Amino acid sequence: MTKLRGFEVVKRFADTDLPLPKRQTQQAAGYDLAASEDFIVPSIWHHHFLSALHSLFSDQTLDEKLHTAADKALKPVLVPTGIKAYMQPNEVLLLVNRSSGPLKRRLVLPNGIGVIDADYYGNEGNDGELFVQLINYGLRPLTIKKGDRIAQAMFVPYLTADNETAPTAKRNGGFGSSGVQ
Ligand SMILES: O=c1ccn([C@H]2C[C@H](O)[C@@H](COP(=O)(O)OP(=O)(O)OP(=O)(O)O)O2)c(=O)[nH]1
Numbered sequence: 010m011t012k013l014r015g016f017e018v019v020k021r022f023a024d025t026d027l028p029l030p031k032r033q034t035q036q037a038a039g040y041d042l043a044a045s046e047d048f049i050v051p052s053i054w055h056h057h058f059l060s061a062l063h064s065l066f067s068d069q070t071l072d073e074k075l076h077t078a079a080d081k082a083l084k085p086v087l088v089p090t091g092i093k094a095y096m097q098p099n100e101v102l103l104l105v106n107r108s109s110g111p112l113k114r115r116l117v118l119p120n121g122i123g124v125i126d127a128d129y130y131g132n133e134g135n136d137g138e139l140f141v142q143l144i145n146y147g148l149r150p151l152t153i154k155k156g157d158r159i160a161q162a163m164f165v166p167y168l169t170a171d172n173e174t175a176p177t178a179k180r181n182g183g184f185g186s187s188g189v190q
C-alpha cells in the first residue's frame with residue numbers, strides 16, 4: 010500500500026511500545042497526541058509570586074535569581090511526543106488544543122496552532138519529533154502523565170501563492186531553525 014500520510018515512532022523511542030496517535034471516534038478529525046513522558050506544567054501565576062518576593066529584596070544576587078525564576082515560570086513547556094509525522098509535500102499537520110484542555114486542565118497552546126511542515130519529518134536536527142507547547146494558566150502546577158492526550162493533530166492540504174519563487178532551503182529542525190529575518 011502506498012504510504013501517503015501517517016505517524017511513526019521517532020528513532021530515540023525505536024525499541025519502545027509507544028502507541029501511534031489515534032482518532033478516538035468514527036468521524037473524529039483529530040489524531041490525539043500523547044505525552045511520551047511525565048511532565049509538570051508550572052502555573053504562569055507563579056511568576057507573580059516570585060516578582061512580588063523579588064520586589065521585597067534589593068539584594069543584587071537574589072534579585073537576579075528571583076527574576077530568572079519568575080521568567081522561567083512564563084516560559085512554555087515543550088512536551089515531547091516521541092512521534093513524527095509524514096505526509097504529502099502539499100499537506101500540513103495542524104496541531105491544536107483539545108477542547109478539554111482549558112476547560113478541564115487550564116492548558117493552552119501559547120503558539121495557538123502548531124504548524125507541522127511536511128519537510129520536518131526525519132530532519133537531521135530532531136528526526137521530526139512532534140512537541141506540544143503548553144502553558145498552564147491555572148493556579149496550581151499541573152502533572153501530565155506519560156500517555157495523557159494533550160493535543161490533537163489534523164492532516165490538511167495547503168495552497169501556495171501564484172508565481173512565488175519556490176523556496177530551496179532544507180529544513181534542519183524546528184522552533185526558529187530558519188531564523189527571524
Ligand atoms: O507546535 C509545534 C509547532 C511546530 N513544531 C515543529 C514542526 C514544524 O515543522 C517546525 C517549525 O514550526 P514553525 O515553522 O511553526 O516554527 P518557526 O518558529 O517558524 O521555526 P522554523 O524557523 O524552524 O520554521 O517545528 C512542533 O513540533 N510543534
Ligand SMILES: [Mg+2]
Binds near residue numbers: 187
Ligand atoms: Mg517556520
